[in-house]
Amino acid sequence: MEGYSFELITGPMSCGKTEELLRRIRRAIIAKKRVKVISPVLDTREHGDYIKSRNGMFLEAVKVKNSLQILDEVTDEDQIVAIDELQFFDGEIIEVIKQLMSDGKKVIGSGLDLDFKAEPFGKMPELLAIATRVDKLTAVCMKCGCDHATRTQRLIDGQPADKNSPLIMIGGDETYEARCVKCYELPDKLKSERKEETKAKVLSLFK
Numbered sequence: 434m435e436g437y438s439f440e441l442i443t444g445p446m447s448c449g450k451t452e453e454l455l456r457r458i459r460r461a462i463i464a465k466k467r468v469k470v471i472s473p474v475l476d477t478r479e480h481g482d483y484i485k486s487r488n489g490m491f492l493e494a495v496k497v498k499n500s501l502q503i504l505d506e507v508t509d510e511d512q513i514v515a516i517d518e519l520q521f522f523d524g525e526i527i528e529v530i531k532q533l534m535s536d537g538k539k540v541i542g543s544g545l546d547l548d549f550k551a552e553p554f555g556k557m558p559e560l561l562a563i564a565t566r567v568d569k570l571t572a573v574c575m576k577c578g579c580d581h582a583t584r585t586q587r588l589i590d591g592q593p594a595d596k597n598s599p600l601i602m603i604g605g606d607e608t609y610e611a612r613c614v615k616c617y618e619l620p621d622k623l624k625s626e627r628k629e630e631t632k633a634k635v636l637s638l639f640k
C-alpha cells in the first residue's frame with residue numbers, strides 16, 4: 434500500500450535532496466498519481482510558484498506561509514504530497530504530516546538536517562523520528578573533495594562565519610557550501626575576543 438507513509442530525504446546543502454524529491458515526484462506522475470507539491474514562502478532561492486533543484490530540474494509548487502495552510506491546499510484527490518525545505522516550517526508541521534498520513538496520503542519531504550552551526554534545524558529531529566523511511570544523503574566536500582560531506586558551511590565574504598553571526602545577514606557576501614566533519618569550521622570570535630580582553634586586563638595589572 435502506498436499511502437499512510439512519510440518518506441524523508443535529508444542531508445547538507447548540495448547533496449541532491451531536491452533532485453531526489455523531484456525524481457520521486459516524476460515517477461509518481463508517470464504512475465498517474467495525483468501529486469501536490471508544496472514549498473514554503475521563506476525559500477528565497479527561486480521566485481515563482483515552483484521548486485527547482487540545483488541541476489536545473491523544476492516543478493510547479495504551491496507556496497505556503499505556514500504548516501496549517503498545507504491542509505487547505507491538499508484535496509481528497511491528491512494521493513501524494515511532496516514538501517520541500519521542511520526545515521523552514523513551524524511546529525505544526527508534525528501534526529500536519531501525521532494528519533496527511535492518517536488520511537491515507539503518501540508524504541515525501543526533503544530538508545536540511547543541520548543548520549550552519551551544525552545544530553538540528555527547526556523541526557527536522559521530530560520529522561526524522563516520525564518518518565517511515567529516511568534517506569540521509571551526503572555531498573562532495575568543497576574543501577577536500579571527499580564524498581561524505583554532512584555539514585553546511587556558512588561563509589561570509591569567503592571566510593567561515595562566526596558562531597554568533599545572525600541567522601539573517603544584512604550586507605556581506607554570504608554563501609554556503611557542503612563540507613565534511615573534518616573540514617567544517619565554526620569560529621567563536623566573541624569567545625576569543627573575550628579571551629583577548631581578559632588577557633589584556635591581566636597583563637595591565639602587572640604593568
Ligand SMILES: [Zn+2]
Pocket residue numbers: 574575576577578579612613614615616617
Ligand atoms: Zn573535507
